[in-house]
Amino acid sequence: MDIRRLRYFLQVAEFGSLNATAEQVNLSQPSLSRQIRLLEEELGVSLFTRRRDGMVLSRDGLELRTRIMGPLRQLEMVLDEIKSHSSQIGGTVVLGMPSSAIDALASPLARRARAFPNMAVHIVEGSAGQMLKSLERGEIDIALLNAPPSDAKWRCATEELFVEELVLAGPANSGLSADRPVSVAELAQLPLVLPSPPNHPPPIRELVDILSGLTGGNCNFPLYADSFQLTKSYVEAGIGYSIFPYSAVLHEQEKGVLAYAPVSGHRLARHMVLGTYPGGQYPRALERVKEMIKAEIVELAEAHPSHVQLLF
Structure with a gap:
């Protein structure tokens, strides 16, 4: 199975258009169409319904997207990490953050990340429920979450924050x-x-x-x-x-x-916790992002000790 074809498949599913995806991935439209067709032939199913207004995922396409997004994301992280062993910390970390934390934490974290030119932090804004589902599917790597109820059974690992x-x-x-x-x-x-x-x-x-x-x-x-x-x-x-x-x-x-x-x-x-994808081993970029998040929260707590209490 060619990993590039799976990436192309996910991008066509996102853009809903061969032309738009071809421009994004710097391929000709016929070449991209051929890659999708080869993937469908390899799997023996139709992944898209072709319409005048674009490409719509079939039932098999929806299932494939759901099943591969997390594992493919983890594989890409591992490859990024291996590449970074020869030089600086590298790779892309997808961070989920509630809207209520964006003003206080997003820009400071982006500034900290600039110290690592080979590393990118992609911040995704969403509700707690959305982020938890994305974490458990492996679509994002780390997220700020409301602490789970004592009887909740989350599949992601959590660390106390504040x-x-x-x-x-x-x-x-x-x-x-x-x-x-x-x-x-x-x-x-x-x-x-x-x-x-x-x-x-x-x-x-x-x-x-x-x-x-x-x-x-x-x-x-x-x-x-x-x-x-x-x-x-x-x-x-x-x-x-x-x-x-x-x-x-x-x-x-x-x-x-x-x-x-x-x-x-x-x-x-x-009560906020830090949730991470339950993959067991995380690349150095992910560990560095966790350190940056905690450093920002320490600064917030030191500046406003009567309002923010650290839990780590």
């Missing part, structure tokens, strides 16, 4: 202040914009239960928003308030577009 305070965020003119905590009883009277119930992380689920008890089930949730950026835009527009990780509102607070306040009466915090 616990971070969650704060109440409101529009700039809301009167919220970091020096004046808001009680849970006051919180129950505010219009809150939260994720829809199936997407509640554990601390939000606990808070909603408390608020429901205080209000007799009449909580004021004017809108649900499952996108972190959408939630922020609603808060900035004065549509409601929301609960964010402390580090996720620092930039907006400094710019004067959001205000925040601690919540008293019930400690709200998120």
